[in-house]
Amino acid sequence: MSLLQVEGLGIEFGGVRAVHDVSFAMKPGEIVSVIGPNGAGKTTLFNMISGVYLPGSGRVKLDGEDVTGMSPHLLARRGLSRTFQNLQIFQQMTVLENAIAGYHLQESGHLLADLLNLPSSRRRAQVAREGAQKLLERVGLGRAGEQEAGNLSYGALKRLEIARALALKPRVLLLDEPAAGCNAVETEEIDHLIAEVAAEGVAILLVEHDMKMVMRISNHIVVLDHGEKIAEGDPATVSRNPDVIAAYLGTQEAADADG
Template sequence: MSGVLEAQDLGIRFGGLQAVDGVGFEVGAGEIVSVIGPNGAGKTTLFNMLSGVYRPSSGRVLLGGEDVTGLPPHLLACRGLSRTFQNLQIFQSMTVLENAITGFHLQERGSLLSDLLALPGSRRRARRAREEARALLARVRLEGDADRSAGGLSYGALKRLEIARALALRPRILLLDEPAAGCNAVETEEIDHLIAEVAASGIAVLLVEHDMKMVMRISNQIVVLDRGRPIAKGDAATVSRDPKVIEAYLGADAGGLDAEG
């Protein structure tokens, strides 16, 4: 399995606070790696370093073998890294299809003048973007809602729309920050299946998620953080039995985590 994204001894300080320290792992093509940990463990901070929102204080980020440490988000996106966020970033007043089309902006190669004058090349690009956006909506099972206002979708459908827009960048790796947060059991299962399908297509997936059933079910590897430091790494069965993980989640006297959720 080829390495797509690699974190090497990543750390970041905010003033006197060491928020993340010594985190390292690799995500291969078609692999799902989950990052878990109690609240405040540093999961989103780690994502922000990997996606260029924060520049690490130490360590390196490799994307396809290239050192991309500290590159801004738009340059990482051009290199094949796409992400979603904890809070929805949907244009509520636009249609579902229009939201999906916005994800293709990095693929556009036309000039502003061409678009303003609606020249043939501009019309061809717009038509191709609409066709590809509709195909993405079918992939996330929203093709029947293409012409609806995005604001009228259920919360779970909006989460899937965000994933569709992230996929429009044609990423090599997709970072998903709590994609099932706020979803009911049915919506979570739909997102679970979608993530598995994305990975099966060859895209690497890095996931932060609090739903342990989902994490244990779909992850090839799990990285556990506690107070910014890695305390365990391995498959679901290994991680769920690790005493340090059990203590971090449930306290020193807890009986254990259930790998089956």
């Protein structure tokens, strides 16, 4: 059974069709990439799946449950988490505090205990701190916990945002351009991290413009153009699709990625 099902999703803005009738499914541990030229509707699709936008048509199912239009915080509690194309990092907070914030996003109903500084509140804080430190070590930021987040390199900030998303213990993780602005070394680090997370059974939905990375790590690729799905399949199949080559990859780039 599919963990995430996207069925005929569509949306319009001011009468302009941004995404139309897009469908695909994901299994646990699968890496699915959504690619396409600028303006193809990739981030809009992400926003509908993650509850930022209410779809005009279609449905989103998470482990068989219809979660269409459900708010992001409720989706997070059901196991769907995401990062954003533009970094959502608290620049003035420490790296560790940013990671801890991911744990707090899944908590509710503890305000009184926190205000009174009850033992249960202190225990939760300690568990969150220890968990956040382990996540930082996992993404290669274990020694940067006390640094101000704004002092990190762009690639390190990307890994920090992934760590914070992992704090929600997702079953489905949406990554919107995780390697954008990163150099080759940083991209490789993120590449390995994504593969490790997927190997643990987390389904990963990826939007990324680095075609070599996409072709290297993806199990399945969905291609959008002008808001419509024009192709899907494994990397080898997609890279040879003439519609994809015409719309996005370009003959030489497709050949390079396939090689």
